[in-house]
Amino acid sequence: MDKPTIILATSNGIGMGHLTRASAIASELKEFSNPIIVSMAAGVVEVPKIAGVRFEYIPGRDRNWMGRFQWDSYLRDRLVALIDETDAKIVSFDGVVPYPGIIAIKSKRPEVKLVWVRRGFWQKTPQKYLLALQSRMMDLIITPGDFGQSYDNGPTSKRKDSVLVKPISIFDSKSILSRELARAELGLDKNRPACLVQLGIGEADLNSKLTAALSGLIGWKDLQVVLTKEPIDSNGKNLAPVGLDIKIIRYFPLQKHLMLLMLRFVLQGITVCTKNLLQGFQLCLFQMLEGLIINQIEQNGLSIMKWH
Amino acid sequence: MALTVDQNNLKDIEDNAKKLQDEVLREKLSRNCNNLPSTTGGSEVAEIFKKLLAVPTKTGISLPITLISLKIRDIFARGFKGFVYSLLQLLTVVYRWIKPHNRGKVSYSDKLEIYENEESDVLQKLIKSGKPFEHLIVNASPAYKSRRIEIASKAYLK
Numbered sequence: 495m496d497k498p499t500i501i502l503a504t505s506n507g508i509g510m511g512h513l514t515r516a517s518a519i520a521s522e523l524k525e526f527s528n529p530i531i532v533s534m535a536a537g538v539v540e541v542p543k544i545a546g547v548r549f550e551y552i553p554g555r556d557r558n559w560m561g562r563f564q565w566d567s568y569l570r571d572r573l574v575a576l577i578d579e580t581d582a583k584i585v586s587f588d589g590v591v592p593y594p595g596i597i598a599i600k601s602k603r604p605e606v607k608l609v610w611v612r613r614g615f616w617q618k619t620p621q622k623y624l625l626a627l628q629s630r631m632m633d634l635i636i637t638p639g640d641f642g643q644s645y646d647n648g649p650t651s652k653r654k655d656s657v658l659v660k661p662i663s664i665f666d667s668k669s670i671l672s673r674e675l676a677r678a679e680l681g682l683d684k685n686r687p688a689c690l691v692q693l694g695i696g697e698a699d700l701n702s703k704l705t706a707a708l709s710g711l712i713g714w715k716d717l718q719v720v721l722t723k724e725p726i727d728s729n730g731k732n733l734a735p736v737g738l739d740i741k742i743i744r745y746f747p748l749q750k751h752l753m754l755l756m757l758r759f760v761l762q763g764i765t766v767c768t769k770n771l772l773q774g775f776q777l778c779l780f781q782m783l784e785g786l787i788i789n790q791i792e793q794n795g796l797s798i799m800k801w802h
Numbered sequence: 803m804a805l806t807v808d809q810n811n812l813k814d815i816e817d818n819a820k821k822l823q824d825e826v827l828r829e830k831l832s833r834n835c836n837n838l839p840s841t842t843g844g845s846e847v848a849e850i851f852k853k854l855l856a857v858p859t860k861t862g863i864s865l866p867i868t869l870i871s872l873k874i875r876d877i878f879a880r881g882f883k884g885f886v887y888s889l890l891q892l893l894t895v896v897y898r899w900i901k902p903h904n905r906g907k908v909s910y911s912d913k914l915e916i917y918e919n920e921e922s923d924v925l926q927k928l929i930k931s932g933k934p935f936e937h938l939i940v941n942a943s944p945a946y947k948s949r950r951i952e953i954a955s956k957a958y959l960k
Contacts, residue, residue, distance in 0.1 A: 518844035550939050557932070564957050600865075609851075708819075709816045710821075
């Protein structure tokens with residue numbers, strides 16, 4: 495008997511959180527089904543590397559290829575066409591809020607099960623007023639766990655309509671490279687300390703935070719500072735202070751190199767690094783979080799950094 | 803323990819980043835990471851999906867009926883607060899009806915480009931180009947291709 499198809503759709507978030515989560519789930523689904531990832535994130539091109547499954551890119555609404563209402567219909571029609579093509583039994587959506595085009599699948603193909611992977615840490619924005627409606631339209635809601643879960647006081651935290659699972663990560667201890675191999679592959683000196691600074695670039699406030707974080711690293715003997723993006727603003731101005739040896743690594747996913755686990759604390763859209771971070775690899779990852787979250791982590795005796 | 807940073811305070815960020823130069827502190831932070839629980843959510847979700855495949859689909863989900871029932875609940879079952887929320891929602895809907903969000907200029911296309919492969923470099927270029935194109939799963943059927951052309955033509959062709 496053919497394996498059933500499961501479509502994993504993701505929105506286009508600030509980072510790679512939704513897509514990474516969908517990829518991690520897809521990897522686990524392969525044993526008994528044919529997962530297909532459809533995403534509005536440009537990072538979808540990396541899916542074969544992470545999950546090794548078929549995928550499609552769907553333009554997000556923000557691309558302005560069409561009007562807003564046309565986009566809703568376009569999204570619905572594309573997903574319905576893919577359901578018909580693959581005889582999919584489940585459509586799972588990982589995104590902050592399911593678009594009307596996602597919910598409308600039900601009106602066209604009521605036999606298909608709709609799942610919402612709804613992460614917590616919602617902010618108290620007007621979006622919360624549609625939460626009950628959106629949740630009711632789903633066959634199932636899954637909440638991916640978070641280390642700060644018990645401190646989530648957002649609109650979803652009191653709801654009883656979802657299944658809570660442990661944190662989802664693409665980290666796989668079996669695929670970890672040794673420190674030597676990882677460094678060789680990334681082109682880093684094998685003896686000098688290295689520090690990965692992975693902060694957002696784009697908005698003015700993010701840019702100044704990156705500069706501040708990098709400034710704190712000046713004076714660290716022999717340090718290699720690793721960034722995943724060029725530290726330049728929209729006008730081409732360099733955000734990195736003088737006196738640092740900066741290396742840009744464009745590689746995704748970095749997990750097998752860094753023995754790195756990442757989860758999203760979506761309250762701020764900022765990545766928190768967790769257990770096994772940077773094991774076997776002398777890198778450090780510096781993250782800025784809202785004080786509240788850090789305090790919560792502290793209370794749990796956890797750390798946001800790990801060195802070896 | 804963890805380093806705490808007020809992300810709105812640039813001096814605080816710089817000072818805490820500086821602390822990372824201390825090897826003893828780094829070791830201490832490192833040890834705490836071992837206390838974190840496992841991240842096996844992916845396999846849990848896979849198990850849930852496996853069971854879901856065998857369960858009959860929820861029927862009778864109707865958007866208008868659900869919306870109306872939730873509205874009635876908001877207005878009558880949540881007291882004065884619920885009533886005020888509903889009123890505010892209504893006002894917001896009316897306001898946005900009259901003055902919709904500015905969504906930027908839509909640039910309709912005059913031709914349809916189709917890409918049926920998974921080469922990341924090519925796909926990346928297409929995505930970055932900003933020009934509309936349709937990406938299809940590999941080994942798609944002719945019927946699917948033709949349906950996709952139909953959908954895209956309706957959505958954004960001039």
